[in-house]
Structures are given as structure tokens and as C-alpha cells.
Amino acid sequence: MKAKVFVTLKNGVFDPQGKVVQRSLATLGYAEVEHARIGKYIELDLKETNPQQAEVRVKEMCQKLLANTVIESYKIQLES
Amino acid sequence: MKAKVFVTLKNGVFDPQGKVVQRSLATLGYAEVEHARIGKYIELDLKETNPQQAEVRVKEMCQKLLANTVIESYKIQLES
Amino acid sequence: MNPEIIKQHGLTEKEYQNILDIMGREPTMVELGVFSVMWSEHCSYKSSKIYLKGLPTKGKQVVCGPGENAGVVDIGDGLVVVFKMESHNHPSMIEPFQGAATGVGGILRDVFTMGARPIALLNSLRFGAANHPKTNHLINGVVAGIAGYGNCMGIPTVGGEVYFEDCYNGNILVNAMCVGVARKEKIFYAKAGGIGNPVIYVGSKTGRDGIHGATMASDVFEEGSEEKRPTVQVGDPFTEKLVLEACLELMNGKDVVGIQDMGAAGLTCSSLELAGKGHVGIEMDLSKVPLRETAMTPYEIMLSESQERMFFVAKKGTEKKILKLFEKWDLDAAVVGKVIKGQNVFVYHEGQLVGTLPTMPITECAPMYKRPVKKPDYLEKLNDVNVGAQFIAPENKAGRDESRPYGNILKKLLSSPNIASKKWVYRQYDHMVGTNTAVIPGSDAAVMRLKEPHTGGRKTKKGLALTSDCNSRYCYLDPKRGAMIAVAEAARNIVCSGGKPLATTDCLNFGSPENPGVMWQFREALKGMGEACKALNTPIVSGNVSFYNESPDGAIYPTPTIGMVGVLDDVSKHVTQWFKNVGDVVVLLGDDLKKVKDELGGSEYLKVIHQKVAGMPPKIDLKKEKVLQNTCLEAIKKGLIQSAHDCSEGGLAVALAESCFTGPKSLGVAVDVGVGPRAYPDKGDHGGSPLQAISLLFSETQSRILVSVKEKDVEKLLRLAKQKKCPSVILGQVIENDFVFSDLISVPVEQLKDCWENGLERAIS
Amino acid sequence: MKFGIITFPGSNCDWDCYHVVTNVLKQKAQFIWHKEAKLPKVDVVVIPGGFSYGDYLRTGAVARFSPVMQEVIRFAGSGGKVIGICNGFQVLTESGLLPGVLMRNTGLKFVCENTPLQVVNNHSQFSKKFDLKQNVMILIAHGEGNYFADNETLKRLEGEGQVVFRYLKNPNGSLNDIAGIINDRGNILGMMPHPERCMESILSNEAREDGKKVFESLL
Numbered sequence A, B: 001m002k003a004k005v006f007v008t009l010k011n012g013v014f015d016p017q018g019k020v021v022q023r024s025l026a027t028l029g030y031a032e033v034e035h036a037r038i039g040k041y042i043e044l045d046l047k048e049t050n051p052q053q054a055e056v057r058v059k060e061m062c063q064k065l066l067a068n069t070v071i072e073s074y075k076i077q078l079e080s
Numbered sequence C: 001m002n003p004e005i006i007k008q009h010g011l012t013e014k015e016y017q018n019i020l021d022i023m024g025r026e027p028t029m030v031e032l033g034v035f036s037v038m039w040s041e042h043c044s045y046k047s048s049k050i051y052l053k054g055l056p057t058k059g060k061q062v063v064c065g066p067g068e069n070a071g072v073v074d075i076g077d078g079l080v081v082v083f084k085m086e087s088h089n090h091p092s093m094i095e096p097f098q099g100a101a102t103g104v105g106g107i108l109r110d111v112f113t114m115g116a117r118p119i120a121l122l123n124s125l126r127f128g129a130a131n132h133p134k135t136n137h138l139i140n141g142v143v144a145g146i147a148g149y150g151n152c153m154g155i156p157t158v159g160g161e162v163y164f165e166d167c168y169n170g171n172i173l174v175n176a177m178c179v180g181v182a183r184k185e186k187i188f189y190a191k192a193g194g195i196g197n198p199v200i201y202v203g204s205k206t207g208r209d210g211i212h213g214a215t216m217a218s219d220v221f222e223e224g225s226e227e228k229r230p231t232v233q234v235g236d237p238f239t240e241k242l243v244l245e246a247c248l249e250l251m252n253g254k255d256v257v258g259i260q261d262m263g264a265a266g267l268t269c270s271s272l273e274l275a276g277k278g279h280v281g282i283e284m285d286l287s288k289v290p291l292r293e294t295a296m297t298p299y300e301i302m303l304s305e306s307q308e309r310m311f312f313v314a315k316k317g318t319e320k321k322i323l324k325l326f327e328k329w330d331l332d333a334a335v336v337g338k339v340i341k342g343q344n345v346f347v348y349h350e351g352q353l354v355g356t357l358p359t360m361p362i363t364e365c366a367p368m369y370k371r372p373v374k375k376p377d378y379l380e381k382l383n384d385v386n387v388g389a390q391f392i393a394p395e396n397k398a399g400r401d402e403s404r405p406y407g408n409i410l411k412k413l414l415s416s417p418n419i420a421s422k423k424w425v426y427r428q429y430d431h432m433v434g435t436n437t438a439v440i441p442g443s444d445a446a447v448m449r450l451k452e453p454h455t456g457g458r459k460t461k462k463g464l465a466l467t468s469d470c471n472s473r474y475c476y477l478d479p480k481r482g483a484m485i486a487v488a489e490a491a492r493n494i495v496c497s498g499g500k501p502l503a504t505t506d507c508l509n510f511g512s513p514e515n516p517g518v519m520w521q522f523r524e525a526l527k528g529m530g531e532a533c534k535a536l537n538t539p540i541v542s543g544n545v546s547f548y549n550e551s552p553d554g555a556i557y558p559t560p561t562i563g564m565v566g567v568l569d570d571v572s573k574h575v576t577q578w579f580k581n582v583g584d585v586v587v588l589l590g591d592d593l594k595k596v597k598d599e600l601g602g603s604e605y606l607k608v609i610h611q612k613v614a615g616m617p618p619k620i621d622l623k624k625e626k627v628l629q630n631t632c633l634e635a636i637k638k639g640l641i642q643s644a645h646d647c648s649e650g651g652l653a654v655a656l657a658e659s660c661f662t663g664p665k666s667l668g669v670a671v672d673v674g675v676g677p678r679a680y681p682d683k684g685d686h687g688g689s690p691l692q693a694i695s696l697l698f699s700e701t702q703s704r705i706l707v708s709v710k711e712k713d714v715e716k717l718l719r720l721a722k723q724k725k726c727p728s729v730i731l732g733q734v735i736e737n738d739f740v741f742s743d744l745i746s747v748p749v750e751q752l753k754d755c756w757e758n759g760l761e762r763a764i765s
Numbered sequence D: 001m002k003f004g005i006i007t008f009p010g011s012n013c014d015w016d017c018y019h020v021v022t023n024v025l026k027q028k029a030q031f032i033w034h035k036e037a038k039l040p041k042v043d044v045v046v047i048p049g050g051f052s053y054g055d056y057l058r059t060g061a062v063a064r065f066s067p068v069m070q071e072v073i074r075f076a077g078s079g080g081k082v083i084g085i086c087n088g089f090q091v092l093t094e095s096g097l098l099p100g101v102l103m104r105n106t107g108l109k110f111v112c113e114n115t116p117l118q119v120v121n122n123h124s125q126f127s128k129k130f131d132l133k134q135n136v137m138i139l140i141a142h143g144e145g146n147y148f149a150d151n152e153t154l155k156r157l158e159g160e161g162q163v164v165f166r167y168l169k170n171p172n173g174s175l176n177d178i179a180g181i182i183n184d185r186g187n188i189l190g191m192m193p194h195p196e197r198c199m200e201s202i203l204s205n206e207a208r209e210d211g212k213k214v215f216e217s218l219l
């Protein structure tokens, strides 16, 4: 199965890249974008077939490696 | 409304980051991860309320700025 | 073989006939692919070879000239310097970040393949007009790509150049140069040998990146493939760093027979090269090659240009030990074949022979063309312009009403992105990693010390001076003279830092060789380059040709970029370009200003102030140049010189200004060229005509170096110059705060510095 | 005194540190390969700059799991002295030996230049040779040196005097201009600027040796 992991900066952590993107979009004429936040999108192909099991494991991976929980939070989506 | 943009490397484009992440997960004991791919996850807050309209505009933004279409492809999800 | 496929492989009918003759039968797809890349312009140099043959490549200092991965030059103390420059123009135009990054990766491999440890990188960049809509994106991507790769590798990027010119709007140039150091007896060549010896692959796994004619390849072999495969390669500097360390560790021992990196044309080129140079055959099994993707065909495996891979022949029996070494570095490696008798490379895949490649005919019988040559029409029109009379005199009627026109012109020139500080660029490069950089970017040439970890343990006091130069506007107006000037300027930059010019590498960027005008430019430029390298005893030891630099708007200016390496006997005696102490005397070497030359053709002044590219570039006399360089170098050796800076774009005024503010602390200068008979024989306004004033300030007259000396040393310097028959003149003195040039200019240095420091960023944003 | 210098795959200032320890300070030094499961006997562990594991995913994130890091954590736990420079600082925060995290520079670009710093704590083991409030010039070279910590942590760092170096012209967006910190026990230093590059007057045009005192404080 496949796990999709979204890692984003926590609220309150300044996101300079997001700010630059928002500004560049504005200069390009996309004034409707009020806010942009940039995070990571990680796709994992797993041998695991049991979703519960996979969820537990991927969560561990996020805690340990994929996200730095001082500044980042993460979401996991599983697909088979 | 909100647009979520997923930017990933196109098929066949080498992803050195993904390779390192997969290897390092394996050393950490997550041998079930056969493949990891790293992309970008962008959240945009839009003033726009019409989803069709938003879709068109965000697509343009991806083409012009958010994705590097030479090597990356993107997906858009809209939420209100 | 269907003619469409032959055409898609970029082969002419005649070339295909030639293949049939060589093979005595129809080639297989794999064989056709191999011929096609090996006979491409890029790999075979088919249009340039006849001219390259005439270049001066020999000298006492040369250990290995062109033909290997990089040139090798002796610097004494048992050490050699190994260097080369290469282009990555087209990939960088398509994907600036990855294109530039992989360009750096490629040139690094060229150097460490020879057993040398890379110690410095340089890059020579050409973009379109600063305000062209694409420029900002391109320069941001290219610079970040170079930084991303070099910084991660831990090789400092210590020099280079950046120019903006309309002719590059649709075709930028990204030339990267790498300099390495090795013990003289530890140089490795791309030469296989020893029947039965194993052939080993190491580095990244092979994927479908950058396959020549990739579209076609996938059409033929991959029915129903979903999205069109991008041919862009992604760089992985991390893996390259491991490959570098592992290979140098391996080459420190005695197990490697011959080694070749996989660059253009990947496995094809490296296997043929190794076999060809060693006059042996190779048998290899593609099924053993580490692959990144599934279902790759032999055609794809042979032609893939995946980055960060090396290919070598080792001594029989060392396989296990070698594979273990690579395992330590977490690298993929495999024995993929062996050296055999004969002169063929046999390619197997899953038990089947899929290609028989005769090395000699492919490498030695590659086509060689003497393409038609014709002097382009634009030249007469532009060269005949009398720049002074036509543009400057009339314009300056208005200028004369302005109270201080020359100060404002100077400010405009200093703000021009071609002259302004390149700090915005090199601040993104780690230029100090390795802690060898004695002179960081921002002076005429970078200077590197050579400490033991980088010399294989050998002690030396010597240092290297490195630079790259080319004014392509001069080359456009006169390719021969322009190329000569590029060489002379490079050597002069080295001399200004206290180095003795040693040897040259080049990167020849031109339009399409099928255009007789371009071929003429090429021929002329090579003449000039050759003559200058000969005169200055800086033989060409490596280089690269990049043709087809064109866009729908036409060809780029001919751009023969020169990379040069010089040696300092004692690195602690290096010199920088900025003034050091108030009270020092400023002297011009190479010119006594008795007769001010109107040499404004092709100048930055003409372009920035009058938006014109016309006239003839400044004259260059290689004998005078040599005298100047000898004089300056000797003065430096005698310890007379506090600072030395060559006069290039923007002329004397710009060189003076740069000497004021490019150092850690700004100083001023007061020049008094004795307004009157010497500078302005006919005394008009300002003691001379505007044309004379402008020529004095901004002419790009060659063979001049601006130096500052302690007051007590002035006489010694002038005497030395006289003895060497090098013209010279005292210009004035270093002061605090102000830039004063006779009665023509008087401005606070801070104002000039502001223009210069921010000019580039202002221009591109 | 003996320095142990850790080499991760992708470290690239390991040799530079080795050079200054042995040739400038005339002390002993030894490289320690990241796969080592045991630290040799050393007085100070140096985690040098570079791009461990390519800095892929996040700087320092992968290196922290190298076998040798477990040993470094143990060594530090028993009071051993540890210096992390640049990438080494990033590894230290990722492994929890120092608080906070180093984010991407707010300018989004790699920056390499001489940078003025102020020494704001001169009683640590790593800074006692400096004068308090002394201004020094040390080279930075990083793309991710923007120090971040939550409010509480920041307050604690400031309150306990754990900030050792502050930028005088903030080059990267670091909170409170933080360029280098120590842990609460005072035996671990992390700093983004490279003292090892500023110890020999022949380098870099400016003839400064301001970085020397970081190492000399330890001797």
C-alpha cells in the first residue's frame, strides 16, 4: 500500500518561503492568494497490507525522521 | 477557499532525496518502505469562492511558478 | 534500418553508409545508438577538430595535454595541477538549476577521474539582457544550482565571471571549471589493459536520464508510455561526494589500471574510450549494471546519462577488496565485465550479444568536416564605424552643459551589471570550504594555498592563481583579436595576483557550425587564442567545444572562454587589487598616457552610455603584453607592490574606482595626470576635447596594470619599468574618502561604491 | 588534548577541523567514522560542517541516526565536551542535544561571507578567552542557519546565559540574532559560523584569526 505524508510548519512558525511565494504570485497578478504555506509531501510505497499496522508504523517514521516536531506537524493518508 | 497543491517529480526523474530517506528508514528498521519520493505540498488561501474559477487560476499558478514543469508534475485539490 | 530512425539519430546518409561499411552489415539498435552519440558533434568534435589540432599544447610544464579527461601541468615540488572547463549551456537553458548543477558535477568527475583532488571551482556565465523577462529566473536558478552542487561537495567556488548581453537572451552560457591537485606520479588515465582484468562500475544506479533522443527511444521501445520522459538529469552531489572520496581512496592504492567517468554518452563513451586507448577489447554484461528503473533495454542502459557514475579497470584479484571499499561508502558497485584481447567492445544483455562495437573505427574514424567558412557581413558595417566621431563628439555637446558629466558616466558604468560587484552571485557559493582560499572572489584572480590534505601529503609553499575571462563583445567585433585579449587578460589577472601564468583551458561557445559565418568566427578565434597562448607560454591543456548556441534571434556572440592557472612560488606573497594605505603612490604600468588612445570600440562605455556595439575592439600587442606582465611580476617578487589591478571593462577610471572600494576598507584616490600637454595635447574644455577626456577615462586600452606602491618604492618601480622597457606613469596618490581624477571627476568614494555594490541586484530585479 | 572529529557521509569540513587542531593549535586529532559503535578516548568531540547525507529531507535529520551519534549522546551525557559547527550544530539540534532547530535562511539563499558577531557569554568553556561584548568577525556559510525555538525555550536560553554568540547583522532570520548556544550544562556548543576557517591570517583577504579563541578556550 501507499502512504502519503504531509509535513507542514506549525502555526506560528514563520514560513519565509510561503511569504515569498505569496508575494511572487501577487506580482504575477494573483492577488487572490492571501496566504501561501509550503510544506513537504512524501509518498511511501509500503510492503505492509494491513492499514492499522501501516498507520502505526508510518506515524513512528514521522515522529522519528520525517518531521521535526519542534516546528512541523504531519498528516498521514493511506491508500491501497 | 483553500487550494492544496501537490508537486512531485515526474516519473523517471531521479529523486536523490527519496533515495536517502528510504535508505535511512531501512536502517531505522522500517524495511517495509520500498520506495520514498519527496515532493512539495503547498497550501493557498484564496479569496476566490467559485471553485471552477479557482481551479483555472491555481492551475495557471502551478504552470508559472509553483511547479517546475520541466521535471515536476502537480495535482490540485480545492476545499472550501 | 528505416531512414526515419537514422535521421532521428542525427546521422547523415553518408555517415550511415560509413557505418554500414565499418560493420559490414546493418547495425543493431544498440550499435546505431552508439554510433550516433559517438559521432555527435559533442563527442566527436567533427567540425572543430581540424582547427583544434593547430593549437599550442606543448611546453616544459605540460605533463598531459588535450585528449584526456583534463589537462595536467607540473608545478614543482612533486605536484601537478589538473584542470578543465566544460559547458552545460543547453541543459541550463531548459532547467537552470539542475542544468548548472550537473554541469559542476560533470567537471568535478573529469578532474578526480585523473586521481586529482579537486580544490577549486570557477564558473563563467552569460545571460541575456539584465532586464529581459527570463533573466531573473535563469540567473537565480543557475547560481543556486552551482552553489547547491559545489557547496555540498565541499569544493570552494572561488572565481568566475558573469556577463549580460542581448545575444544570450535565448541561449545562456554556463561554463564550469574545476582545478585539482595530485602527486605527479599518481595520475590515472582512461586506458584499459591487462587481459582478464575486471571492469567495474560504481556510483549511482542507472536510470533513463538524458538518453540521447530520448523521445524516440521511448516511442520505439516503450509502447503506451504515459508521460513523455523529461531528458533533464537531476544532480545528486551527496552521492558524488561519496564517489569522490571512495575513488580517491581507491586510487591511493595500486589496484586501478585505468579509469573513466561516465559523462556524455555514459557507458558507451567510457567503455569505448577505455578499450580504445588501451588497444584492447572489453566484454560487458549489461544485466550486471545497477539499475534504478525496471525494464530498461540495452539501448537505454548503454546511452543513459545518469550522473555520478564511474567506470574502471582494476587488477585481477582485487575485486573483493574494491567492492568492500565501496560498501564502506554505501555505494552501488558491480563487476560488469572484463578486458579481452582484440579491439571490440562486446555488449551482452541477459545472455545475448546485443552489440559488437569496433573501438578504432568508432573513435578514430569518426567523421571530420572542413565546414565552409565565410566572413560574416555584419563585420564590415560595424568595424567601419568611427566610434569617436560618430557617437561621442555630438552627444557630448549636451554632456558639456552638465557640470560633472564624467562622474555621472562613471557611476553609470559602475552600476552596469557587467562591471558591478558579483557578490550577489559568489556570496551564494561557499568559497572558503577546504580552508585554502587565500584570495576569495572579488580580486583579479583567486589564490589558493596547497595544504597537505589536498596534496596527498606533500608539503609546498606554492600557491595557485585561478581566473576565467572572455569579453565576447570584442570577439563579436573581431574574433581573432577578441580571443587574444581573452588570453592576455586571463594571464594579466594571474600576474596581478602575483602568479606566473602556467597553462590554459578553454570552453569554446559558438553558434551553428553549419553556418559559414560561425565557422569563420571559430577559425579566427582559434587563431587568436593559439597565438596568444604561444606568446605568453600558456599552452592549452584541455578544453571543450560547444556549438549550436543559437536561438531564433540568431547565434550568440562567439565566446571562447579562457580558464587559466598560474603558480606562485610563495603563496604568502600574493597581491590583491585594492589600495592598502593612504599615501601610497598609484602608478600605471604598460602605458605612459603620453598619447591617449581613442579605443572605445566595443567598450562598456559605448554600450551603456550610447547603447552601441560597434567599432574595433582595442588593439593588443602580445610582445608589449609580455613585457608588462614580466615587469609587474618582478616588481611583486621584489616586494614593491601593495596592490595590482588590471584595466579591463570600463577602462582606467573603473579600475581606479575598483581599487578604492573592493577591499575590506574603502579608500580614495587623487589622480593628477597633469592636465595639460601630456593628457590633452590640444587643450579644449577640461584641458582637452570631450573625446579625449572620455578616452582617457573609459577607453579599454589593453596591456595596462594599475599598481600602488609605498612612496619609498616609487623610484625602484619606475627604474625597474624603464629597465624592462615597460612604459609607466605616476597617476597620483591614495587618499581617504574621495575619488578625484584631475579636474574631470570628484566624488565621494561611498557614492561610487553604492553604485557598484548594488548594481547587479538592481539590474536583475 | 585530543579532539575526535566525526565524519558522516557528506561531511566536508572534517579535514579543515583536523588541520586547525593539529597544525594551528598543535593538539592531537583523530577522525571518527560515523559507523563506529564506540568512541575512542578523546577530550572533545567535534561535529564538523558539511552536508551530512546531502542535507536531504532536513539538515542533520539523517545523521543523527548514525551509530556514532548514540555514543556522542552518551559522551555528552557524562559531561564530555562537544562542538557542533554549522551542519554539526544542525545535527546537535536534531538529536536533541541542543534545543531549537535551524530553519531555512529567511532570504532563501545560501550565504557565505564574513559576519560580525558579538560574544555575549564569556564564561563558557568555549568562550572564556574572549572579552565580554567583544566584536569578532567569523565566516558563515549556510543555507539553513535560521535559529528557531519556542518562546519558553528562548526565554530559558536567554535567562540562563546559554546564548554565546549573537549576529550583529542578522544574516538569516535567527530569533534574537542567535549565532551560537550552549546546553544548560555548558558542555555542548553549537554555532553556525565557522571558527575553524578564521584561524589563519593567510586566508580570506581580511587577515583575522578571531575563530582561534573558540578552540583556545578549551585548552
Ligand SMILES: Nc1ncnc2c1ncn2[C@@H]1O[C@H](COP(=O)(O)OP(=O)(O)O)[C@@H](O)[C@H]1O
Pocket: C122, C123, C124, C125, C157, C158, C159, C160, C161, C162, C418, C419, C422, C425, C426, C429, C440, C441, C442, C443, C444, C445, C446, C468, C469, C493, C648, C649
Ligand atoms: N560567477 C562567478 N563566480 C564566482 N566568482 C565570480 C563570478 N563572477 C565574478 N566573480 C568574481 O568577481 C570578481 C570580479 O569579476 P570580473 O569583473 O569578471 O573580474 P575581471 O574583470 O578582473 O576578470 C572576480 O574576483 C571574479 O572571480
Ligand SMILES: [Mg+2]
Pocket: C444, C493, C645, C646, C648
Ligand atoms: Mg581583472
